[in-house]
Amino acid sequence: MPTCKECKKFFPLEEDPKKGDCVQRVVDPRQAFYQAKPVEADRNAASCPSFEKR
Secondary structure, three states, X not given: OXXXXXXXXXXXXXXXXXXXXXXXXXXXXXXXXXXXXEEEOOOEOOOOOOOOEO
C-alpha cells in the first residue's frame, strides 16, 4: 500500500512532518500554476491518480 509520503508530489511541513502538501502543476489554456492541498503523510495513496513513486 503506497502512502503520500512516498510520492514525488508530497512536501512535508517543517513544524509537523506527519502532515504536508500535495503539490501539483495545473495547466489551463491561459496559464500554468501550482495547486497545493493539505494531506496526511500516512494517507493511503493507492487510489490517487497523480501518485508518482519517488
